Amino acid sequence: MIRLEIEGAPTAAERWAFELLVDLCRLLPVDPAAEGGVTARLTDAAPGQPDFTPGAGSVLVDRAALRRIVDIAGAAQEQRVTTRDRHGRVPGSANPMVQSGLERQLPLHQTGEQFFRAVQAAAGDRRVVRLGGWPDGHRWAAAFTHDVDIVRGWPLFALLRWSELLRKGEFERVASAIESACRAIGSRPVQQGVEAILALESEAGVRATWFVLAGIPTLGGWRRGDVTYRLDAPEARRLLELILSAGHEIGLHGSLETRDSAQLMAEERERLTRVTGTAPDGVRQHFLRLDPGHTPAGAARAGFRYDASFGFAERNGFRLGLADVIPIWQESAGQPLPLLEAPLCWMDRILSKYQGQEDPERWVDDAMELAASCRDVGGLWVGLWHPNVIPALGFPGALTAFRQLLRRIMDDDPYVAPLAEIVCWRAARRALRGRVGKEGRVELVGDRRGGWRVVLEELPGGRISSHSWPEPTCG
Secondary structure (H helix, E strand, O other): OEEEEEEOOOOHHHHHHHHHHHHHOOEOEEOOOOOOOEEEEEEOOOOOOOOEEEOOOEEEEEHHHHHHHHHHOOOHHHHOOOOOOOOOOOOHHHOHHHHOOOOOOOHHHHHHHHHHHHHHHHHOOOOEEEEOOOHHHOOOEEEEEEEEOOOOOHHHHHHHHHHHHHHOOOHHHHHHHHHHHHHHOOOOHHHHHHHHHHHHHHHHOOOOEEEEOOOOOOHHHHHHOOOOOOOOOHHHHHHHHHHHHOOOEEEEEEOHHHHOOHHHHHHHHHHHHHHHOOOOOEEEEHHHOOOOOOHHHHHHHOOOOEEOOOOOOOOOOOOOOOOOOEEEEEOOOOEEEEEEEOOOOEEHHHHHHHOOOOOHHHHHHHHHHHHHHHHHOOOEEEEEOOOOOOHHHOOOOHHHHHHHHHHHHHHOOOEEOOHHHHHHHHHHHHOOOEEEOHHHOEEEOOOOOOEEEEEEEEEOOOEEEEEEEOOOOOO
16 A cells, blocks of 8 residues: 655645546555555656656655646646637647647556556565455446537527538538438427437436536527527426436536636526526536636536536547546646546547548547547546437437447446546545555455445455445535
């Protein structure tokens, strides 16, 4: 096991990065009241020296390595950027993962493994304990999410989609889309699309997270593609009832102006609470319109437990260099926020809108490539499929592709749950501490029977033990 105390007067940023490093490599920290454990000592390594150097019972940790973690996973580099794209977002070109050409890789998980090997070497014959990554022995996790951007006025959005396809010369797809739209006249294609997705997810045993708009629609907002429906209107209430009755989670899809207004975000959260009867745990910004230095702080003040906005708007990949739930770092305050991040790594419309790929089966291939990376490191894949991506609104073959995506993800046996449950699990796992109890067995501090199981792997020897763990309360 390892101690979270660091020798060398760490800054708050260095402590945040170190604790994230321990969490990513799944090391079980020693209970502060217990004895033993490998310690960490900060150093300024010379150029060319490794980030982590094992000694007898301790590991030297290079401060520069921790600073890189803060810049990437803490989005500190992006928080220092002042340039914005036309939607008011930090451009992807300012992201350190994009700048290094690694946005589809997971270098921070690799850093975590390097640290783990250094801890093993420093421990010698002493016991090193790793936590299982996910509940009940699952090696990785996946979360399906949906942003409800459209409820009414669907013919207008169908026309916009036909124009997009015509500009690309996709004449066969336009013809198919028009045929589907004509068949949908007089019906409710958006509701039917939601019902179809719910049916496919029920068939696959998936409960998802649906982010809904709760702002007030205006003519100017319609023109910008912002809030397009009233949450308390009959059509929207009908969709909410369908989603909730199927056991899914509802989160807030923050309107464009909530990027800069914690007050407006709190108002939209309160409106969503009144309509559904339950305060939402999570938020995702509409258009992923996020100011990384300010918007998460506003979400924390508005009462949210987690955010799910840290993804790229124009490419699929890992914006924070990792695939896991982590505390959000606020560079200006020099401390973490009381808010967790479940970063988005894959979105359906990125392929068609930004990369010109209109074949939905290729979208699924792209999603599975990133899912394989998450599985290999025991991480979390968070995908976004829009419920308006249906044939009647200009996406022939989309629902068949979504069924394929569900099947292919589930075939790899991830832990799948709504984001609120995944965030709850990871927060509770991060808080676990261990000690050596009677007969030399590792005990989890505060452990008692019930709820989920957490698996411990003890090295050397590879001993595996399973511990009952109460299902955490995340209120």
